[in-house]
Amino acid sequence: MDCLFCKIIEKKIPSKIVYEDNRMLAFEDINPQAPIHILIIPKKHISTVLEIAPADNELVGSMLQAANNIARDKGVADRGFRLVFNCNREAGQEVFHIHLHLFAGRQMHWPPG
Ligand code: AMP
Numbered sequence: 001m002d003c004l005f006c007k008i009i010e011k012k013i014p015s016k017i018v019y020e021d022n023r024m025l026a027f028e029d030i031n032p033q034a035p036i037h038i039l040i041i042p043k044k045h046i047s048t049v050l051e052i053a054p055a056d057n058e059l060v061g062s063m064l065q066a067a068n069n070i071a072r073d074k075g076v077a078d079r080g081f082r083l084v085f086n087c088n089r090e091a092g093q094e095v096f097h098i099h100l101h102l103f104a105g106r107q108m109h110w111p112p113g
């Protein structure tokens, strides 16, 4: 399987890691859309959020906990931050290994583009 984010997990492709444990990795987005733009990914390959199984619920919940901790560490928790999962083509998903986008550091707009 040729997956960019699995290669990042395996350190075959470099990334700027902000958090890592045995189940997940968080790293800076290479093309940031906000002053803080971090991707949080499970080490388990899951292609889209549609493939999240009930057995993955704790893993995905832990990704939210990691996002909260990163927002606190970066000092943006109280100001605000946005978490996004894109799923499939119309949402703009480009990498088919689920990733939680964390955006912060500027005013976000609504509705999103
Ligand atoms: P999505 O459009 O939701 O699939 O988001 C994919 C994200 O991965 C985009 O924001 C890209 O900028 C980001 N990305 C692609 N390649 C890399 C890379 N090598 N390192 C870090 N982020 C990347």
Ligand code: ZN
Pocket (backbone or CB within 6 Å): 003, 004, 005, 006, 007, 044, 045, 046, 096, 097
């Ligand atoms: Zn993968």
